[in-house]
Amino acid sequence: MPSLGSMNDNELLPNMVAVAVLVITVTANVAIHIIELQRYQQKAIIPSIMMLLSLVMLVSMALSVSTMKRSLKWKYQEKHREALEEEEEEEEEMKMDDQRRRMMKYWVMAESSCPQFVVARSNVSAASSLISSLFYCIYTLVQVLRGARTNAAGKSLYGISTKWIVHIQSIGLGIAVIVAALRWFVAAVFTCTTTFSDTFKIESYWIQTLNDWRNSLLAGFKIGPNKWGKHLLDAQWCVLTFCIGVQCCVVLVSKTLVFFSGFMVTPFASCFSHMISKFARRDDGASSDTNLSRYVLLLDGEAELPESLVRSMCGEADRMIQIGREKKPSNLISLLRNINVGSSNNQITSLVSDQDCWTLQVVTLTSIAVALPNISEHQRKQLLSSVSQGLCLAKIVEKTLDTNAELKSIRKAASVTWVEVLVYSKWVEIDLRRAFLQCRNGEEVVQELSDKA
Incomplete structure (x- = not known):
């Protein structure tokens, strides 16, 4: 899902169509197996439903990526103009530390507004990660308790190679689930400061694309004045209105899941934050006088990023500077x-x-x-x-x-x-x-x- 942030409008549509064709094809194949082999019905229905649900959430995220990027670009330009005005008021001669702090402002703006990072910390992405992780854990636990054993190697013409393929795919799936769980954990920590009223608020960037499509129907309507044209226009309007409703439901459910699951990780987050504040160096570039947190770019309705994350951004910049010093183009x-x-x-x-x-x-x-x-x-x-x-x-x-x-x-x-x-x-x-x-x-x-x- 974070890879959606790196795609432009011309790349999003073919990629989403390709994923949808893949998922629908696999689901159709599973449905055929369910009809032919009744004993696999209980084992295959739930994964298919979860796969379709993940596809819906992926499409929901893709519909809002373009609007998110435009909003972040506008916020970056505003914050960049503000930073330049502050620099003009300061003295022209600067020490190296002052130059470094000025550079950190732009670094924090760029890192916090990175589209991949914004998508990864969004509620829909976090909810999708949570659902996938929970389903994988429950499904694996059920299979272990039932003593499920794969017998594909005994029936397949490819012999034991299918067994190794299953094992390798299971390892890859496990790594993906761990990454998804970490993504949900980080997003849940972010939402610990979100109020309950903000949870049930739908920001405009979630439905802006669908609204634009619906409003553009009249401008692009070329059918003559007859009843079929009216019915076609009404049908298109109803379909897009239904899609907007589905989009709102997906966002609301995602926000609710992330908000209530945040209470589960609050104790762990507090303990982790305390450990970081105890052992982390306070002179890592995010000093209180520079107040770099106000240069973090957030979408409307997003929770404030923790101060520890801002410090880690500055630490990453320092590491890159050090690498540049060590690996000079001699x-x-x-x-x-x-x-x-x-x-x-x-x-x-x-x-x-x-x-x-x-x-x-x-x-x-x-x-x-x-x-x-x-x-x-x-x-x-x-x-x-x-x-x-x-x-x-x-x-x-x-x-x-x-x-x-x-x-x-x-x-x-x-x-x-x-x-x-x-x-x-x-x-x-x-x-x-x-x-x-x-x-x-x-x-x-x-x-x-x-x-x-």
């Missing part, structure tokens, strides 16, 4: 230190001024350098390694700045060209090692490359 740093930018800046600018894609410019210049004569193999390898480290950083910056994806094709061409240069030492199918052996100096190489280009 080859790139060495190249930048040895390069004389001032003497060659004008020539480079005139060479690549027609392009806005940095990576393509770098790939082109590196291809020229690799083709130059009197360059040792060690120098070539060091140059390629340095540029490879730098391109990883440049691609991130380019993708971030290219908000409208205007340079997507150019960036893709740069990536393909760089793979050819790095692996095969070729530039647009020209061997950079052998094609210019007759050239005596760099000017001839550049001229030859220009002619071939």
